[in-house]
Amino acid sequence: MVLRALIIEDTPTIAKVQKHIAISVGYAVDIAATLEEAKALIKQHSYYCAVVDFILPDAPNGEAIPVTIKADIPTIVMTGNIDESTRTTVERYPIIDYITKEHKQAYHYLKKQLQRLPKNKQISILIVEDSISARHYIKTLLVRQKYRVYEANDGEHALQVLAENPEISVIITDFEMPKLNGAELCVEVRRKHNDEDIAIIGISSSEQAQLSARFIKSGANDYLRKPFNNEEFYCRLSQNVDMLENIATIRRQANTDYRTDLPNRRYFFEEAKKQLRVDEKAQNTVCLAMLDIDHFKSINDNHGHDAGDAVLKGFSAALTKFFPNDLIARMGGEEFAIKFTKNDKAEAQKQLTLFIQYIEKNSRSFSEYAIPFTVSAGLTDEINHNLDTLLKHADVHLYQAKESGRNRLVS
Structure with a gap:
């Protein structure tokens, strides 16, 4: 479903730029030049977010802001300047953010915010705070930006919540808490999760000058002193979420085969060895298979490498579907x-046999080149937990499948 954004801006050139930015990141966009036009559009459509100018011809003092807020539309305010009077008015409302139209960077920041908002729904954050009112306040800030929120009232409770919800990627923790304080919680979290998997932001109202360093030396990524400015809170949070996403992207690129989007050899060795350690401890029999597309060289020779790539992609999609x-x-x-x-x-054996049959029957439909092909497979099952040996044995069976006519399984 396409998300819809409302831009309330009376300067045509600025509205045009904002519209271009919103469309470029996937939104459908409506523009209102006045508050009255905005009210009419809000009655007609459901908006995922709004970008609101502070000064409009019929709303010179930010009167458009409570209109979008009342309509339950996450709101970003853009202003020509942000003097104390304007800031006080803006901060009175539960907006997502406010941005000054001072320079080109403001529009880069707007694009970043519009991109992040839909993605935030996939990000889980744990608030660890023994004060109910403080916990509720932080939760309000996070829900406003569409984050998924979990809560814990002390450090021990936080570890339990984290164990039950492994999707949590950010922890915001107070320092002074019963059972486990914030720094001690950081140490415990880091026993299992490095800072590439979970970001920790420490918070405290303490005036101890060394507390920020204590948090960071205990494993936190960042620190905020309470009471914090909402704008700074969002900026720090966004930076940490961006860091996690950038690391995840680098990992994905390092572990993914660029041609097929399947895991690559490096990733397979890392993950298989982890699984084999578990198998060895339980003394499990291990099943491992090697597969090879039959006569693949002739596909490249007769149809070209683009066709060969298409065959690899189609085969990989089928492999992902079956296994x-x-x-x-x-x-x-x-x-x-x-x-x-x-x-x-x-x-x-049953899965591999069905897969081989599926490839033979459907391979023509895998790409625009309509190239038929088959696959051979070798399967080994043994109480052996050495990956190199398992691969060698499966490869021997694969060679036997090739030698005995291809398009078959040997186990």
Whole structure:
């Protein structure tokens, strides 16, 4: 569903720029040059957010702001300047942010805010605060920007909530709390989660000069002193969320095969070895398969490398569809691997056989080139927890499948 944004701005050139920014990040946009026009549009449409000019011909003192707020529209205020009188008026309302139209950077910041707002719904934040009123206030700030919020009333409770909700990626914690204080909580969190996975922001009303350093040395990423300015709170939070997303992007690029979007060989080795340690502890039998697209070189030779790439992508999509709960990867060229989660030989054989049949029957439909192809597979199952040995044994079975006619499974 396309999200809709309302721009309330009486200067046509500025409205045009704002509209371009909003459209570029995926919004449908309506523009109102006056408060009356805005009221009429609000009656007609449901808006995901609004960008509101502070001064309008029929609303010279920020009167448009309470209109969008009352309509439950997350609101970003843009102003020509931000003197104390204007700031006091703006901060009276529960807006997302306010931006001054001072320079080009203001519009870059607006774009960033419009991009972030829909993404915030996927970000889970844990507030750790023993004061109910302080916890409620921080929650209000977060909900305003559409974050998902969890709460804990002390450090021990926070560890329990974190264990039950592994999707939490940001912790905002007070210092003075019973059972575990904020710094001690940081130490406990860092025993299991590094700062590339979870960002921690410490907060405190204490006047101790060294408290910020204590928080950061205990594992926090940032620190804010209470009472904090809402604008600074949002900026610090946004920076930490951006940091986590940038790290996740770098990891994804490092661990993903660029041609097929499957996990790559490096990722497969890292994750498979983790799984094998668990299997070894439980003395599980391990099921691992190697697969190879038959006659792939002739596809490239006869149809070109673009066609070969299309075959790889189509095959990879089918592999993901058939083995959604297993560890799969492109190992290189036309060779792929599967480390089965269940380690059930009969089930693995059944899945692989069905997959081979599916490829033979449907491969023409995988790309615009309509190239038919088949796949061979080798499966090993054994109480062996050395990855290199498992891959070697599966590869031997794959070679036997190739030698005995291809388009088949040997196990």
